[in-house]
Amino acid sequence: MADPDHVLVPTLGRPHEDEALSYGLETFPDAEITLLAVVTPLDAPLSEGGILERREERTTQARASAAELLESGAGPDTGDRVRIALAEGRPGTVIPRYASEAGIDHVVMAGDRTRSNWFIRRFLGRDIATTVVERTTQPVTILE
Structure with missing residues (x-):
């Protein structure tokens, strides 16, 4: 398999996303x-954190976090290789859609290392990465 030309690193405000970017x-x-x-929409069930914030504030915060x-x-040698994009929607839907529409060749993302989401996985049967x-x-x- 040839090296990809365009890699997507989704940011969801999770720990260890810096490792995904570095990788x-x-x-x-x-x-x-x-x-x-x-940015997870306000009507999405089980969205993590910031659920009561207004859309503009959540959007601004997501862009600032990225x-x-x-x-x-990113070190100084990355030059113009990295750019930030913003998308609103359920991560399990918006990430694959963006990858398809933007001509992404590979996706790199941080998995969920914590046990805190066991409840979500127990009842939904999957996490966002899956x-x-x-x-x-x-x-x-x-x-x-």
């Missing part, structure tokens, strides 16, 4: 990287 930058040194800041992640995780793998035609690397 994408190091593993695919010639690829363009898109940090996709995903910019902070970029600043802390859903992305099932719905995405591109290869997906999940960092646990």
